[in-house]
Amino acid sequence: MRPLITSSEIxxxxxxxxxxxxDDYQGRRLTVLGVLTGSIVLLADLIRRIDLPLQVGxxxxxxxxxxxxxxxxxAINQDFLPEIRDRNVLLIDDIFDTxxxxxxxxxxxxxxxxxxxxxxxxxxxxxxxxxxxxxDYVCFPIPDEFVVGYGLDYNDEYRHLPYIAALxxxxx
Ligand code: IMP
Ligand code: MG
Numbered sequence: 750m751r752p753l754i755t756s757s758e759i760x761x762x763x764x765x766x767x768x769x770x771x772d773d774y775q776g777r778r779l780t781v782l783g784v785l786t787g788s789i790v791l792l793a794d795l796i797r798r799i800d801l802p803l804q805v806g807x808x809x810x811x812x813x814x815x816x817x818x819x820x821x822x823x824a825i826n827q828d829f830l831p832e833i834r835d836r837n838v839l840l841i842d843d844i845f846d847t848x849x850x851x852x853x854x855x856x857x858x859x860x861x862x863x864x865x866x867x868x869x870x871x872x873x874x875x876x877x878x879x880x881x882x883x884x885d886y887v888c889f890p891i892p893d894e895f896v897v898g899y900g901l902d903y904n905d906e907y908r909h910l911p912y913i914a915a916l917x918x919x920x921x
Contacts, residue, residue, distance in 0.1 A: 750897075750920055754889055754913040759871070759899060762888040763791065766869065767798025769886065770839065774801055780836045780863070784854065785809040785829075787843030790900035790908070791871050795841065806831040808840075808858070810850050816904045818895045818921070823850060825857055838863040843900045844872040845887070848880035855882065871899065872913070889913075895921075 770779075781799070783792035785807055796805060809826035838858060842851055851868050858866055869886035874893050891913075897903050898910030903921070907914075 750914045750916060752912055752914050753896060756911040763794050764798050766886055766888055767795055771800045774837060777837045779803040780806055780833050780838050782806045782808055782838050782840050784840065784842040787900045788841045791843060792841050804831065808854065810854055812850055823853055833861050833863045835864050838866045840866060840868045842870050844874065845870045845884050846874045846877050848878045848882060851884065852880040852882050
């Protein structure tokens with residue numbers, strides 16, 4: 750495992766993102782919508798850096814299956830989705846890789862008729878996108894490597910690491 754982004758670098762960027770969001774959403778009704786499970790650590794840190802009234806909600810999406818690093822079919826569970834009609838929704842995910850997950854989630858969330866949807870991610874893997882959309886807010890663009898930590902998992906392990914590390918073939 751190779752460390753890629755330190756916990757203090759993450760802390761700094763998340764604080765910056767929080768104040769940017771606070772500026773951008775001043776006077777608007779904000780719902781921060783975290784994507785389970787990968788966004789939990791970012792969600793917890795980020796909402797404490799947004800100095801505005803806001804609501805928090807969750808939606809579940811799963812595309813990685815067990816011990817594989819390639820996406821399987823996308824499953825979305827809206828059971829935890831709060832009332833978001835006429836609210837300004839900011840969807841939060843751990844990483845934008847091919848973009849399939851976030852673009853599909855935007856379509857689904859749109860059906861609940863929010864006033865607006867924007868997206869924010871901790872990481873964006875460069876040169877991987879297969880969709881037109883890009884996240885509105887990105888903390889760190891990264892090379893095309895499989896990474897874990899700060900919410901990101903391999904087979905549901907490593908989510909608790911306070912930093913981001915790249916896994917090599919020999920780690921899998
Ligand atoms: P996408 O749909 O290809 O953009 O992939 C998004 C989802 O795949 C993310 O929410 C992650 O859960 C997962 N994912 C993509 N790349 C990685 C990675 O490098 N490590 C861990 N999970 C990843
Ligand atoms: Mg995920």
